[in-house]
Amino acid sequence: MSAPAGRRHWAEMGESTFVFGIWLLYAVHRLFGRWPFRLCLYPVVAIHWLARPALRAASLQYLARLEAATGAFGRAPNWRDSLRHVALFAETLLDKLLAVSGRYRFEAVRCEGNEEIDRATLDGRGGVIVTAHMGCLELCRVLAERRRGLRLNVLVHTRHAVRFNRLLQRLNPDNALTLIEVTEIGPATAVLLADKVAAGECVAIAGDRVPVFASQTVEADFLGHPAHFPIGPYVLAGLLKCPLYLLGCIHDGDGYLLHFERLAERVELPRGRRQAAMAEYAGRYAAALAACCGARPTTGSTSSRFGINPGIARMSRPHTPPDPVRFDGSRLAIEDVVALAARARPAELSPEPEFRARIARGADFLDRLLAEDGVVYGVTTGYGDSCTVTIPPELVAELPHHLYAYHGCGAGRFLTPEETRAVLATRLASLAQGVSGVSVALLQQIETLLRHDVLPLIRPRARSAPAAT
Numbered sequence: 001m002s003a004p005a006g007r008r009h010w011a012e013m014g015e016s017t018f019v020f021g022i023w024l025l026y027a028v029h030r031l032f033g034r035w036p037f038r039l040c041l042y043p044v045v046a047i048h049w050l051a052r053p054a055l056r057a058a059s060l061q062y063l064a065r066l067e068a069a070t071g072a073f074g075r076a077p078n079w080r081d082s083l084r085h086v087a088l089f090a091e092t093l094l095d096k097l098l099a100v101s102g103r104y105r106f107e108a109v110r111c112e113g114n115e116e117i118d119r120a121t122l123d124g125r126g127g128v129i130v131t132a133h134m135g136c137l138e139l140c141r142v143l144a145e146r147r148r149g150l151r152l153n154v155l156v157h158t159r160h161a162v163r164f165n166r167l168l169q170r171l172n173p174d175n176a177l178t179l180i181e182v183t184e185i186g187p188a189t190a191v192l193l194a195d196k197v198a199a200g201e202c203v204a205i206a207g208d209r210v211p212v213f214a215s216q217t218v219e220a221d222f223l224g225h226p227a228h229f230p231i232g233p234y235v236l237a238g239l240l241k242c243p244l245y246l247l248g249c250i251h252d253g254d255g256y257l258l259h260f261e262r263l264a265e266r267v268e269l270p271r272g273r274r275q276a277a278m279a280e281y282a283g284r285y286a287a288a289l290a291a292c293c294g295a296r297p298t299t300g301s302t303s304s305r306f307g308i309n310p311g312i313a314r315m316s317r318p319h320t321p322p323d324p325v326r327f328d329g330s331r332l333a334i335e336d337v338v339a340l341a342a343r344a345r346p347a348e349l350s351p352e353p354e355f356r357a358r359i360a361r362g363a364d365f366l367d368r369l370l371a372e373d374g375v376v377y378g379v380t381t382g383y384g385d386s387c388t389v390t391i392p393p394e395l396v397a398e399l400p401h402h403l404y405a406y407h408g409c410g411a412g413r414f415l416t417p418e419e420t421r422a423v424l425a426t427r428l429a430s431l432a433q434g435v436s437g438v439s440v441a442l443l444q445q446i447e448t449l450l451r452h453d454v455l456p457l458i459r460p461r462a463r464s465a466p467a468a469t
Helices: 019-032 034-051 053-070 079-101 115-122 137-146 159-171 187-198 232-240 274-295 310-316 334-341 353-371 384-388 393-407 417-431 440-452
Strands: 109-112 127-131 152-156 178-181 202-206 217-222 225-230 244-252 255-264 325-327 347-349
Touching (some): 019 079, 034 079, 115 127, 115 255, 187 202, 202 232, 217 274, 225 274, 232 274, 244 274, 325 334, 347 417, 347 440, 353 440, 417 440
Parallel strands (some): 109 255, 127 244
Antiparallel strands (some): 244 255
């Protein structure tokens, strides 16, 4: 069932964090200041820039599109601009460490457009803040700890940057931000976020990266080119029935400017034009983001005109959804199970008529046996030692309900979402063999559970404790 490997998703790319090197540069800054830090940093950046052609291409593409859309440079960007762009991104890593450790010069941070969100939070009205990977978003911690009334819950995908996030945690174990892993959002998390917004807290979510389950995007214009944006911020704001704000972090001289902007007082996603509505909100976000990128191209030093991470240019590349894992009765590879468990690829039940007919034949065979008063283990008999107990025809339909009610009495921890998806995937692969007498409708229901991440609560079987199904 494995599909040919295509372009890797950003969440599958391993981090290139050299923790000792970061600690060393951080120590240089603490001992000697910013300029000695830069003298040590720039050779590292140059080597990194030369050794990664994909990075150079993404940076130059973004800078060229920024110039074409905003005229930020007044000329065609060149390799020197790209190198300074990447160097500024590297300096931002230091600012992240300083912000988290409390050593950043917070007086160098300015805010604009924040009056409306300040009034709302002071009145106990929460909202969704859609951010972007530009500047130093760790300065959100400054807001959470230094601005009266503003409480932030940040949705993140941190598995691709475990070492760097562990480093941040070591710098400040008492970080006040609440971080919620974005790949774990389910009904329980949605209820949690609704409670937080109702209590006047804000939920921050990135709006400029294709989600881990990459099929859920809408297209909007960004810097004059079509780009794919995740629908998560707009679905979340629609569910929570709250305002939607933009937060952009822009390099401003020797510091940063935190730009707030209200994108919608309330996100409405009407049935029948849901996709169009989400595309409209994504368009507002993209326009505001582009304005942030070109707002201060000449402020401060020459490098301050590069206000955004090189990776944001990847948004405007053509987006190819991941190939689904097809369930057609063939062998399920372990790589397929891992991809489904991580929601890196969707599940797809084979639409081939031959496959559907084979499943239907199994169900029809079982129906014929029942019609002829045949004895079928687990259908007209009990289970295990009770296999000799005959179930009356009028109670056959009730037997499955008794089974899952019995198995619902398990004890111990629940399986994690990843483990639960793996269970569903292997069960679907088993039933898709066509020898269990199940219907196509049942297989479609399991496929739907995987596609929409509707997960049952399952307890692993431990000793005599039964499993919940």
